[in-house]
Amino acid sequence: MKKESFFDKAGTRSVLASLVAILVGMLAGSVIILIVGLTNSSLGIKGAWEGIRLVVAGLFATGRDAAGGLTFGFNSASFGNMLFRAVPLIMTGLSVALGNKAGLFNIGAPGQYLAGTAASLFVSLSVPTSVVPAWLVWLMALLAGMMAGACWGAIPGLLKAYLNINEVLACIMTNWIAANAVTWVFDVSNLKNVLEGTKSGYIYKTSTVLNDVVIDGVRSTVGANIPEGAQVVATRGGVATAKMGLDSIFSGSQVNGGILVAILIAIVIYIILSRTTLGYQLKACGANRYAARYAGIQDKRNIVLTMALAGALAAAGGALYYLSGNTEFFWNTYQSLPAEGFNGIPVALLAINNPLGVVFSAVFMSMLQICGQKLTELTAYNEYITNVIIAVIVYLSAFMLVIKMWIGKLRKGKAVDK
Amino acid sequence: MVHQHFKLIEVFTVLDNIILGAEDTKLGFVQRKAARKKVEELSKRYGLNVDLDAKVENITVGMQQRVEILKMLYRDNEILIFDEPTAVLTPQEIVELMQIMKGLAKEGKSILFISHKLNEIMEVSDRVSVLRKGKYIGTVNTQDTTAAELSRMMVGHDVQLVVDKAPAQPGETVLKVTDLHVASRLYKHDAVKGVSFEVRKGEIVCIAGIDGNGQSELVFGLSGLEKCSGGKIEINGVDITHAPIRKRSEAGISHIPEDRHKHGLVLDFTLEQNFVLQTFEQPRFQHMGFIKFGDIRKYSERLIEEYDVRSGQGSITMARSMSGGNQQKAIIAREIDRDLPLLLAVQPTRGLDVGAIENIHRQIVAQRDEGKAVLLVSLELDEVMNLSDRILVMYEGEIVGELDPKQTTVEELGLYMAGAKRQDRKKEASA
Known part of the structure; x- marks a missing residue:
């Protein structure tokens, strides 16, 4: 040959x-x-x-x-920020890519991303760090986020598998349900940032240390500065992703260990898809659902499993982004869905659904964002020009086969x- | 042109179907009266008997074909193309069609008849042109040639047209089906209505019938692709009526599916990936969920070698890029090599050339001789008569007759297939 x-x-x-x-x-x-x-x-x-x-x-x-x-x-700051912003894109990109491999178009990544964000914020800001070590709270928050995303992703999966409802429709519905549900949940929560008066629409950063104190029998939440005479009941927050030395390489940036976690997850997904029987089954269902069923592969179970996994991945993106400790969640989201969720689609397209390719295409997309930022900073141009570039690339990705x-x-x- | 699958609107009347696309109109109104006159004239002249006011969904397949022919005649076409017109007809209807075609030729029409059935070609044609793999091989006068010569032209080498096989030596029962009901895809009624039969070790039982009489649903019910709505299926005494597909396959059914592109293969997988479609979870191909690529490659190379599956790049060839015959060979290799007691073969030679058919027939007989039970579902009468040891005829979801291929004729088989004749099997069983 x-x-x-x-x-x-x-x-x-x-x-x-x-x-x-x-x-x-x-x-x-x-x-x-x-x-x-x-x-x-x-x-x-x-x-x-x-x-x-x-x-x-x-x-x-x-x-x-x-x-x-x-x-x-x-520019170490630009490099670091590029990596930092690539984290949620890698995760949502993986989410969409996994769905595509199994023949499902997961357009529900924004909703799953939101579900993951909400769950991980709740855990990280509610579990008292005075009792549980912060690193454990971080891990719990990440896992809680992924669980929430998995459940959220499983809903369109179940609808598709057992009622044959198109997953795209179900995903779009669950996206908006997530947006409104998350808004409502935070609305009634005590996690709204009241310490900094100007930030009324935001949730605390996970790194914020919150002390629940009792002053003269009245319970309230204060920041790190505990007023005199107050009795500290519990300490919450102060949770942030470990920097793992990356901050010294890329000084002046927001980068942290999240990028390493994301790359690790990408490698795990790559191995699952290419080396395991699970990946073989998922791909068989995606390539020909009828042949898979003929061969005795449980196609319904695989559809639900794929959507749950995809949901967990997108949710991990949200969790890793907000657990970084230097990003704040704007909870009045009911009018829009997080762009990181939708951007997973071009990331996966550009990577031709290859999990390792997703890492590179996500980094590239976040580089374009940095370029846009620099454009605004240094010239009279508007950063939205980079969105035009992304749009053209997405169009061409669709023509990739040609x-x-x-x-x-x-x-x-x-x-x-x- | 008469297509293999008719292009008729089921809810329209015969007349409307005939004039569709060539309607004469006056002020936007269809001139049905004039059209009716013309069609009636044509049908009388060519002996094409149709009921003009019946809806197409209510008439027989044979009549639908006559409608298709009338459609062409109505348009005053001089050249008529018939694409595999006999696939859906009973033997009696085929004879009728042959006569119509001869009549049309006598009237001065030119007919292009596309078929792979040699006896029909020999009977009806004046000249034969042979195509092989998209290439023109040659043209001969039918009078000066024989079926054997034609098949040699079609395949490129000598072909044995009749399957050589010893008498069957049936052993104990492998598959036992009792009063099986399977719902139709549309869920309006049962497509299989109370079918009972047995297949024993070392025999080939053939389900014959005209397409659409419940054979596909019966197979779906047996293989688990469709739920059975009643009855019982046993393999070697184990009840598998409600077992999932994987369990049935483990209990002993290997299945060569009717539609190799839809069910048989994942076309975008490589050949070796397709070889382990059912077996990838067995310990020989995986360890703790990780695929043993080396072992799969070895297995695939062995199957390719043993079953002579030809492909461009061996194990890593995309199934999509293989020829139909080799795709079918790959499926048969996979199913036979799993070495299970029952082989369910549904139209295993559909769309294949004479050479490939011969090869597959030999393999099926070899399986029988090894002591496998074979249930063959086929629409090809030659295949039914040649290959089977016992014939069960299905008509409208029921088994209407059990025949011995040595003692029956194609004509008798045709009467059962058309529903004109039936045995009372229940009485026979009790007697």
Whole structure:
């Protein structure tokens, strides 16, 4: 048998197709920047050139020098923040990718993400750290979040398996139920940030230390500063993901061990899908539900299991993001769903549902977010330009198969020429 | 063109179906009267007897085919194409169709008849062109050729048209079905209504019948793909009526499914992944939930070797990229190699060329001779007559006759298939 050349391998072609999508997305973004720049007198061609440079290499932007030109170099804060923001994207990306592998379109990631966020916030802010060590509370919160997400994901799974209700419809419904339920639950909870008066719509950060105190027989919650004469009943909060030394590498950023946890989970999912009988079953159900049933694989059980696992993954994204201790949850969510949930879809598409590819595509997406931020910071451009780029990439991801075939044809054409 | 699967609107009348797409209108109103006259004339002239006012869903398949032919004649077509027109007909209806086709040819029409059934080709055609794997092989005059020569052209080498087999040596009962009921997909009525039969070791029992008389549902009921609504199924004395599919397969049913693309294979899996579709959870292929890739590869290489499954890249070939014959060979290899007491083979040769059919028939007979019980469901009369040791004829969800292929004729079989004749099996059993 003739040995396949590097470019003829299906895997290589998939990666190339993704790169083509990214490249075209970047080009489209650059063209828009150019058009906006040329039609705006305050930007001009010079401004446009700066914008394009920032879109491509915003991650390395360090600011402006004395002469007003852009300077580039290793920016530890940008790098760290990119990794930090990639965590929820990796998890929701894995969630969507797992569903796709099993033939289910999990558009319910936002709802599962919310369910996970809510459960982990409740556990981390309610379990008294004066009794249970903080690291254990952190672990409990993560697991509680994943459990909540699994239950939330299992609902559309059950509906699909036993009542044959389309999972996309059921997922969209459960998304909005989650949004409103979470809003309502926090509304009646005592976790609303009342210590900082301006933050009325927010929940405490998990790292906030809350002391339940009794002053003159009246019970109340105060921060770390305990007023004199108060008797501390319990201490809550103060839970945050361990930095694992990453903060010293990427100084000035929000990065923490969550990224390592996310990568570990991605590897576990990769192994499950490619090496275990469970993964084989899920893929068989996804590729041909009828053949799977014919072979005695319990397709219904697998549908529920897939959705529960996908839910747990998306929920872990929410839990890891908010357990970081430096992010606050805005609980008035009833009008919108978390973008991290939906962004899992392009992340999975771009990675062609490969769990390890998801890590890279999620990091890439969060890099684009950083680029957008730099664009706003350093130029008169709006950060939303990066959303345009993401949108173009998503469109092209849908055409990935066509691009793959096109690359294949190019190769064939060359072979004939020889 | 008469398609293999008719293109008729079930809830329309015959007349409406015939004029559909070529309606004469006046001021937007359909001129049914004129159309009726023309159709009646045509049907008289060509001897195509149809009931113009009946709804298509209520008429027989044979009449539906005549409707399709009338549709072409109504449009004054000169060239008529018949794509495998006999697949759904009883032997009597086939004879009738042949006569109609000859009549049409006499009237000056040109007929293109697509078929893989050699005896029909020999009977009705004037000239035969053979295609093999998309290539034109040659054209011969029917008078100057024989069925054997045609099959050689179709396959590329000599083919044995009649299966060579010794008399059956039936042993003890393997499959026992008592008063089985299976609901139809539409859940309006039972598609299988109280079927009882036995299959013993070392015999091939064939379920014959015209497509759509409950054979598929019977198989679904036996294999567990559909729930049985009543009755009892036993394998070697173990009741499996309500067992899940995996349990049935472990109890001893291997199953060559009717639709190899829908049920038989995961087309986007590799050949080796398809080989372990039922068995991947056995300890020989997994340890603590982790797949033993090396052992699966070895197993797959052995099956490929033993059963001569041909594919581009061996074990890692995508099932989708294989030829139909080799896909079927792969399924048969998988099912036979599991070495279970009952082989359930549903139309195992559908859509395959003569060479592949010969190979599969030989394997099925070999299984029987090894002492397996074989239940064959087939729509091909040649296959039924050639391969089986006992024939059960199904008509409208019931077994209407049990025949011995050595003592019966195709004509008699046809009468049972059409429901014109039936045995009272219950009386026979008690007698």
